[in-house]
Amino acid sequence: MFEIFGIPSNALFGQLLIGLINGSFYALLSLGLAVIFGMLNIINFSHGAQYMMGAFAAYLMLKYSGLGYWPALIIAPLLVGITGVIVERLFLQWLYKLDHLYGLLLTFGLALIIEGVARNQLGSAGLPYVVPDELRGGQNLGFMFLPNYRAWVIVASLTICIATWFIIERTRLGAYLRAATENPALVRAFGINVPRIITLTYGFGVALAAFAGVMAAPIYNVSPQMGSELIIVVFAVVVIGGMGSILGAIVTGFGLGVVEGLTKVFFPEASNTVIFVIMAIVLLVRPAGLFGRRA
Amino acid sequence: MKKTLGLAALAAVLACSTAYAQQVNVKIGVLSDMSSLYADIGGPGSVAAAKLAVADFQKTNPNVKVELISGDHQNKPDVGSQVANQWFDVDKVDVIVDVPNSGVALAVSEIARAKNKLFIVSGAAASTLTGAKCNPNTVHWTYDTWMLANGTGKAMVKTGGDTWFFLTADYAFGHALEADTTGVVEKNGGKVVGKVRVPLNTNDFSSFLLQAQSSKAKVIGLANAGGDTINSIKQSAEFGIVKGGQKLAGLLVFSSDVNALGLPTAQGLSLTETWYWDMNDANRAWTKRWNAERNAAGKYPTMIHAGVYSGILHYLKARAALGAGEFDGKAVTDKMKSMPTDDVLFGKGTIRPDGRKIHPAYLFEVKAPSESKHPGDFYTLKATIPADEAFRPLKEGGCPMVSG
Structure with missing residues (x-):
């Protein structure tokens, strides 16, 4: 065993892997944000609340209808995605032509309302949710003990991220979508229902948040404030990656997870500020973010 | 015989009327985290516990008029200090109760000392409240680090x-x-x-x-x-x-x-x-009442809620014992410390000179x-x-x- 900066290499490998796992959550959440911002130009501040809704949906499904983790992984994002569609139809569609600030304020207000209702109905202390039986236990990798559930988190998150990137950047549907954001009038002239595409895109972004919420339920505390604690970091990830850049969101999500993981070994007290320090530096050097195009 | 009875009745009426003349007015402020991570261990549950304490006390002491208000410190020492200052100065609150979050509690304790009011801590944990940072206006009730x-x-x-x-x-x-x-x-x-x-x-x-x-x-x-x-x-x-x-x-x-x-x-x-709802019949009975007051089925009171109840009850006893008139925070705290505590939730106990409430x-x-x-x-x-x-x-x- 050799040492790197006084830390045994084993411990370091472990931390790198842990960083990747946390990065999976950042990537999943910032992906949804990037899709919504890239396609709708809305800064979706209710993303954290929608992530929390996903976790709560999973909890409520288990409690009231006995549906476990696997059905929840599909149904919860669908349900929360539908609420997203409703929100888009009722409110957001009127804001596209206005300044970003209006969308931000609206979604922020929504987030406060959703959190308030959740707190009122379900309390602030949190609710229990256990790791599904199939994913209990873990593997001894020699340098660390890797819980099976964490391994699943990385695989699932990478799959979703790559699939989303592929759909938007490499398929015809994605091409319509990008064209619709670029020039809605022209795309409409080709007979494509632009408002519907936009609505569904928002629903999809929200469903991604809910998916992350269900993924988080067995390992993080399921409580009304679980989203607001995470969302600020995720916004920093999106800003560093470049607002609206899907690849940027994914890469920086995983990358910052690793950086944060390493900080937790070398200087734990700074682990929740390191991302913001990086954000400040990136903004100074590249104001559009690492992968962003200058407007 | 008849005459004696009549005299006794007269004496009783007189006694009652003096009691009424000696009406005691107090104002209690429950300052807690109403809307964030500590809202379930304190928060609205602490307000419910405070209401139960006031109701129980007034059953035997109708001459004590209690006004109860509550506020949210949002876990921010600056917000908590601002509310405490306003309650003491403008709203004429006599005592602040609860305050989970040691950071906020240390700030409020200092304000209570500076204004010579009273602070009964149930929610916060830092043992410094009765250690290096102790003062004659703070009583630390439920638990500490x-x-x-x-x-x-x-x-x-x-x-x-x-x-x-x-x-x-x-x-x-x-x-x-x-x-x-x-x-x-x-x-x-x-x-x-x-x-x-x-x-x-x-x-x-x-x-x-x-x-x-x-x-x-x-x-x-x-x-x-x-x-x-x-x-x-x-x-x-x-x-x-x-x-x-x-x-x-x-x-x-x-x-x-x-x-x-x-x-x-x-x-x-x-x-x-220091307290668990399912430990004995008295606690279970109290929990039932608390549930009704809190209006939340399926929730269980924490030791912080029990401490709010017990602390307010003892405060009211001490305040009533002092009688009508104006008393500063230190005088009431001294009275609280001089009286043994006794209630259904924590049993018999005492408050030490440093403000530490003692129980098992x-x-x-x-x-x-x-x-x-x-x-x-x-x-x-x-x-x-x-x-x-x-x-x-x-x-x-x-x-x-x-x-x-």
């Missing part, structure tokens, strides 16, 4: 857990808890092999848990609270910490946290509390799901720590009021 450390720490070391690794929340409360526990562990022949300071509200503890795992310490002490505690316990189950032979010591775990973890995850955890503490272990008979049946009682051993000895706290 020293008591938690002493209860859980001592029990763990005694049962063979003599090497410790701390996961510490990086703020006043966490540091106090870590320091107090370190003292207890070392005093009982144990050793602290490492610690890591974790920022407040951390989502993912896996990095820290790996460090704790590789330290090979027998006990991992969780010097944190609320969501941090829940996350760290949940994730240590995932990483197989307990299965690997290490033990977890939850240094501050409330019944609401156990509820949030679920018994399958929390089972076997050792913890110390209980070492519990979380039940396995198979042992739990009904919802909320969380704990098995492992040991009772008698009142005179449960809290830090008076001389050791460094409170200037005591050492002179």
Whole structure:
């Protein structure tokens, strides 16, 4: 065993892997944000609340209808995605032509309302949710003990991220979508229902948040404030990656997870500020973010 | 005979009318976290407990008129200070109660001293409130970091857990808890092999848990609270910490946290509390009333709620004993300290000169799901720590009021 900066290499490998796992959550959440911002130009501040809704949906499904983790992984994002569609139809569609600030304020207000209702109905202390039986236990990798559930988190998150990137950047549907954001009038002239595409895109972004919420339920505390604690970091990830850049969101999500993981070994007290320090530096050097195009 | 009876009746009427003439007016402010992470351990539940205390007291003392208000400090010392200042100066509040979050509580304690009002702490934990930062206007009711450390720490070391690794929340409360526990562990022949300071509200503890795992310490002490505690316990189950032979010591775990973890995850955890709803009939009866007042089925009161009830009751007794008129905070606190405490939830107790309320503490272990008979049946009682051993000895706290 050799040492790197006084830390045994084993411990370091472990931390790198842990960083990747946390990065999976950042990537999943910032992906949804990037899709919504890239396609709708809305800064979706209710993303954290929608992530929390996903976790709560999973909890409520288990409690009231006995549906476990696997059905929840599909149904919860669908349900929360539908609420997203409703929100888009009722409110957001009127804001596209206005300044970003209006969308931000609206979604922020929504987030406060959703959190308030959740707190009122379900309390602030949190609710229990256990790791599904199939994913209990873990593997001894020699340098660390890797819980099976964490391994699943990385695989699932990478799959979703790559699939989303592929759909938007490499398929015809994605091409319509990008064209619709670029020039809605022209795309409409080709007979494509632009408002519907936009609505569904928002629903999809929200469903991604809910998916992350269900993924988080067995390992993080399921409580009304679980989203607001995470969302600020995720916004920093999106800003560093470049607002609206899907690849940027994914890469920086995983990358910052690793950086944060390493900080937790070398200087734990700074682990929740390191991302913001990086954000400040990136903004100074590249104001559009690492992968962003200058407007 | 008739004449005597008549005189007696007259005397009784006179006595009553003097009692009415001596009407006592007090205003109580419950300052708590109403809308964030500590809202379930204090918050609206503390207000419900306060209402029960006032109702119970007024049954026998109709001459005491109590006005009850409540406020949200949002876990921010500046917001808490602002509310406390306004309550004392403008709204003429006599006493502030509860205040979970040691940072806010230390600020409010200082304001109560400066304005010579009264502060009864139930929600906050820092033992400095009756130690170096003690003052004649603060009474610390329910629990504190020293008591938690002493209860859980001592029990763990005694049962063979003599090497410790701390996961510490990086703020006043966490540091106090870590320091107090370190003292207890070392005093009982144990050793602290490492610690890591974790920022407040951390989502993912896996990095820290790996460090704790590789330290090979027998006990991992969780010097944190609320969501941090829940996350760290949940994730240590995932990483197989307990299965690997290490033990977890939850240094501050409330019944609401156990509820949030679920018994399958929390089972076997050792913890110390001063009050548990399912411990005896009196507590269960009170819990029923609290549930009705709180209007929340399926919730269980915490020791903080019980402390709010008990603290207000004792305050009202002391205030009524002083009679009508104006009394400053110090005078009422002195009266509270001079009277023994007695109520259905905490039994008989006393308040020490440094402001520390003294009562027994209980070492519990979380039940396995198979042992739990009904919802909320969380704990098995492992040991009772008698009142005179449960809290830090008076001389050791460094409170200037005591050492002179």
